[in-house]
Amino acid sequence: MADSKTPDIIYTKVDEAPELASASLLPIIRKFAAAAGVSVGTRDISLAGRIIATFPEALSEEQRITDDLAVLGELVKTPGANVIKLPNISASVPQLVAAIKELQGQGYALPDYPYEPATEDEKAVRAKYDTIKGSAVNPVLREGNSDRRAAVAVKKYAQANPHRMGEWTKDSKTRVASMDGGDFSSNEVSATLDRAATAKIVLETAEGETVLKEGVSYPAGTVVDATYMSARALDAFLAEEIEKTKAEGTLFSLHMKATMMKVSDPIIFGHAVKQWLKPVFDQYGDRMDELGVDPNGGLGALLEKVKDEPEIMKAIEDVRATRPPMYMVNSDKGITNLHVPSDVIIDASMPALIRDGGKGWGPDNQQHDTTCVIPDNSYAPVYDETIKFFKAQGKLNPATAGTVQNIGLMAQKAEEYGSHPTTFEIPQAGTVKMILDDGTVLHQHEVEKGDIWRSASARKAPIEDWVNLAIDRQKAEGCEAIFWLDEDRAHDAELIRYVKPILEEKGVASKFRIMSPAKATVQTLKTITSGKNSIAITGNVLRDYLTDLFPILELATSAKMLSIVKLMNGGGLFETGAGGSAPKHVQQLMEESHLRWDSLGEFCALGESLKFLADARGNEKARILGEGVDAATQGILDHDRSPSRKVGEPDNRDSHYWFARYWAEALARQDKDGELADFFAPIAEALVDGEKDILAELAETQGKPADLGGYYHTDADKVAAVMRPSKTLNEIID
Ligand SMILES: NC(=O)C1=CN([C@@H]2O[C@H](COP(=O)(O)OP(=O)(O)OC[C@H]3O[C@@H](n4cnc5c(N)ncnc54)[C@H](OP(=O)(O)O)[C@@H]3O)[C@@H](O)[C@H]2O)C=CC1
Ligand SMILES: O=C(O)CCC(=O)C(=O)O
């Protein structure tokens, strides 16, 4: 809860590249903020931190930590919340298991992850680990809808310094493949509840009724969907696409969101692994079962389990020889698309492929046209239309393209991204029914064994807040604004029934269009190609997809986005960009002590957070600090101080030096607050005078391996040594 002890701003402790960056940036932020009496606390939402916090009973007193996610989950429901949220790992099972292993190696007596829990104890442990799995942080903190856009300065910079775009040709063989039936899209039904209700979900079979879930409660006005994916249709589709890909001579790729869709998508991923190795599963399925093979965990874990079985290994090699080449995560290390379910995540993977002219990396470490398999057809048309557009029109020109902003329905676990507690792999053929407390059957589907059934919901208050946020944003921008909703889709039709009356009532209906995602994609691409801007007002999944897609095309990366969550109870949550925790960057740092992570997202979020604090608490010094951050961010862009990708060139640490310097200079220069100016003048001077030494000390550290003392649970002193190697800079900051 927000109380007198709650720091003014909470900066989250996370994982991978952003956490490494924090080791260098946070001391600077704290020093500067303290000058305005602003305290900056931290809360640990890292994967390792969440694991440790979940098993106090297994740990010693000194090892235990508080459940910071729970604390933050409460804080974001209060008006005083001011949280800077960096990207964290949404763990797949292989990542979760690796983190547990690392912690065990550090002396944390944590239970192993039970793959197949048999006893009651194992089931309890598994249930606890399942709360940590996948996207377990963002949905808890996102008690508001999403406003993501490129700050004007960032967009202007991208137009003045356009990044390289891959060429699109009319004869590109790259395409999107999705199911034409039997998928979530084609089976969806939806209804809006006219009263508060509690529901249970049951499976009726020839042998009786099994309760899949009960006590699911919804407030009045909730839009409740239900749908399923047919396992049989999915397998037939995957088998056909593998063959078609081979015939077309392209790379085979699968793009899922196994992290946020943590129940359904690992299962779909597992189907792809099984189809890819079908003859092996047909012949050795029982033996692989005995060995504990779980296809949902990916090819990497599978190969590990069967590595001492020469017959199976040979069968795998034989099958692989008959398959088309696969899209690779790391061809040097032989890591394929199907190795780990969280290595290829659709929001980032599809835009990068499209930015590169429709090319993916193959096993030969060369780029090739690619078949992009996205089984469910709900949102695949967005990528399909984008690819078709660029094939016909040629690549986008970032120097002249307009921008696409997003207003996303996200609050209170809206839509598919909140559906995992009500998603089930069907154990036996029958009928799934969703039954309300008065006995009404709200939805029902005939299903077969292995089908994936799910229900998603969106609540009334978040939907109304989202429409109003869109109205405010359109008013501020005055540009095209499109609700990406398909009147022929069951769920979207229910949303449209909310949207239209609010637009009418506010007298702004003429300023908005409502278009299906496929049509909206084409319209939006035409708009930005002509140099104009558009606001995409979308549901939760398209919020996620589009806030990577358009930034990656327009700015080369989504890391520089302004990402504001206006919390529904009045607080502010400031996300740092729209991207993730960039694991590849950590690999590079560990190998050659170069961190290419760009902290521009952190800078943008910090500026917003300080200005929000100024408004909320009447703290004018915080406003001056925030304006100083904006000036420093501008300085970073104007002087090209963002990190380079190559070892030996300036990296993340250098950019933090420049950020501190520009920030201090702006604060020393301003004349609204003499006290602040006097405080920062000598700091600015010291940073200017120390430039040569600081840059030399930073440069000196590159080019050799860096020891972090861990991956998921690093050693703070070792990380500080790597990330703060400049004695001269540290003396000024400390
Ligand atoms: N808000 C959140 O908490 C989010 C968390 N995630 C999590 O992040 C992890 C990685 O996801 P992934 O799909 O690989 O997506 P990422 O966005 O982390 O990485 C994809 C690529 O984007 C580029 N990139 C991202 N951020 C930056 C940055 N600040 N500076 C420079 N380049 C950047 C990098 O490209 P290059 O390699 O070319 O440098 C990177 O390899 C997963 O565990 C996922 O669950 C993902 C999205 C959001
Ligand atoms: O929570 C996650 O797993 C990822 C979130 C994400 O990709 C986004 O919000 O853009």
Ligand SMILES: [Mg+2]
């Ligand atoms: Mg995303």
